[in-house]
């Protein structure tokens with residue numbers, strides 16, 4: 001099959017994006033007819049001299065946008081029912097702008113016009129092992145309603161602007177004391193800024209500390225939400241490998257000292273592998289940061305959940321040199337729609353971050369901040385975390401047992417002692433997307449791990465979130481999965 005695709009390894013556009021654009025244009029112009037079969041990812045990769053992951057990523061994007069479809073056992077085809085809006089679509093760049101406008105996007109806007117996933121789309125299925133969601137049905141919603149309505153009645157000022165864009169002072173005090181008790185974070189309320197979830201925290205950090213071209217070292221594989229924020233600001237990313245003890249600091253030190261301004265890490269529970277950054281490596285990383293002048297972003301997104309092992313104190317608490325910005329969130333311990341998180345900053349950065357927060361959105365909602373303050377100070381937060389820890393521990397064990405009993409030694413389970421998800425390597429000849437699609441047809445949602453890699457992924461790795469599923473759903477989900485993979 002002659003595809004006449006041309007890609008340029010030296011072009012600024014990533015390779016997968018070039019393959020995507022070429023295929024998309026071929027479909028829109030009719031060069032690739034509806035219903036036409038595409039080559040396998042392996043053979044197109046060979047034809048183009050690129051990695052298979054590159055082609056897979058382009059196919060994924062085209063699949064998610066409806067240009068392609070897969071037919072189980074037969075392959076990937078140009079969609080037979082292309083929506084009219086796609087057929088009349090102009091090229092991506094002009095589609096984003098009004099046709100008669102000459103307005104140019106800023107460099108930041110340009111980087112956002114890329115249609116790469118911000119998060120991996122999830123299929124609409126009965127049993128979803130999607131990661132990152134807590135058990136919503138166990139959240140004490142009646143209590144929350146009571147706390148919200150308590151403040152609706154008693155504080156007219158919850159409706160007003162506040163002078164303090166850093167967040168409600170009693171909430172910052174409650175968080176400082178919680179962090180010092182539970183995570184050995186060393187801070188006062190004056191170093192804490194309340195933000196709209198970790199994502200706003202990461203966005204502020206990037207905008208305030210990064211100019212285009214500045215280097216950020218990231219874990220490989222690593223969290224897509226952070227990487228997208230860094231790339232949108234024009235950062236150059238340096239992937240650093242992760243093993244069972246977390247980020248390999250020697251690799252960081254050897255390869256990239258001069259260029260790197262920030263290092264982004266998830267030391268309590270590396271995302272997605274689940275590795276815990278060992279104490280010696282923590283100390284090594286801190287010593288390196290002090291020597292090189294780089295700052296460490298510590299994303300402690302689900303550190304509350306450790307099973308059977310004592311938590312390792314946060315990097316921030318070990319730091320002697322103002323090298324760490326600690327990022328925390330209530331998305332996992334409470335619920336993500338709350339959109340409340342916090343940054344713990346070195347003193348010298350507080351002023352500029354407070355102004356950055358003001359310019360971004362002035363303040364987080366006061367009503368939720370008041371309710372959350374009571375939730376923490378009245379002891380509900382730690383009680384809820386204790387309950388969820390024991391529930392997630394059971395669910396995690398059920399998942400591990402189900403995987404072992406259905407797959408035996410065909411699975412390798414990583415990061416099983418912490419968090420709300422497992423990473424699982426499945427020994428199979430099937431392609432990752434094929435597995436995801438077969439699972440979806442059987443009503444089961446799982447996510448392949450390859451989009452979390454900057455470079456080529458080893459493949460056959462999947463992320464299983466389990467916090468939201470009950471034991472029966474977990475068992476049934478794994479059973480169905482084993483049936484479609486066998």
Ligand SMILES: Cc1ncc(COP(=O)(O)O)c(C=O)c1O
Nearest residue numbers: 132197198199223271301329331
């Ligand atoms: C590594 C990591 N950090 C942070 C978050 C949470 O982000 P937010 O606080 O914006 O909801 C997630 C969510 O899945 C995550 O995986």
